[in-house]
Amino acid sequence: ILAHTIAAIAAVALGAAMFLARKGTFMHCVAGRSWVALMLVVAISSFWIKASGSFSWIHGLSVSVIVLLGLAVWFAITRRIERHRKLMLGIYAGALGVAGMFTLLPYRLLGRLVWGSLGLI
Numbered sequence: 001i002l003a004h005t006i007a008a009i010a011a012v013a014l015g016a017a018m019f020l021a022r023k024g025t026f027m028h029c030v031a032g033r034s035w036v037a038l039m040l041v042v043a044i045s046s047f048w049i050k051a052s053g054s055f056s057w058i059h060g061l062s063v064s065v066i067v068l069l070g071l072a073v074w075f076a077i078t079r080r081i082e083r084h085r086k087l088m089l090g091i092y093a094g095a096l097g098v099a100g101m102f103t104l105l106p107y108r109l110l111g112r113l114v115w116g117s118l119g120l121i
Contacts (some may be wrong), residue, residue, distance in 0.1 A: 001049055005110065007041035008096065014038065015092045023085075032076070032088075036069050039095065043069075058099060077090045 014035050021028060025109050044061040050056075068091050075084035104111045115121040 001111070004042055004045040004049060007038045007045065008100070011035060011038040011042060012096050012100070015096065017090075019089075024081075036073060039065060039069055039091065041093075058102070061095060061099055065091060 014031060017026065018031050018035060018069060021031070038116040046059060046062040049057075068087060070075070070092065072084055072087040075087060102108070106112060106115050112121065
């Protein structure tokens with residue numbers, strides 16, 4: 001869970017920085033590859049995190065992220081930049097945003113830790 005959480009937090013931060021940075025530069029490529037690697041760690045490590053010993057809908061999201069990352073990289077390699085941009089934005093918002101929101105619900109493990117440590121639950 002620790003590797004998954006650290007990689008997710010790093011992916012949120014790096015992704016936000018990439019949206020603000022200039023596109024198409026060498027640094028964009030390096031940061032992009034790093035972001036893809038972080039997202040793969042997040043997605044793959046999720047398969048070892050199971051509530052009640054079974055998979056949930058979130059694991060389906062992890063499979064989608066792995067496939068969509070490959071497609072987004074392919075779009076960049078083949079210079080279909082607009083498709084690449086839209087897909088990366090979708091992965092960022094969907095995988096990190098939506099999944100992150102569900103992760104922080106008060107009845108989930110990380111949600112209990114965060115909200116409990118803040119004294120809100």
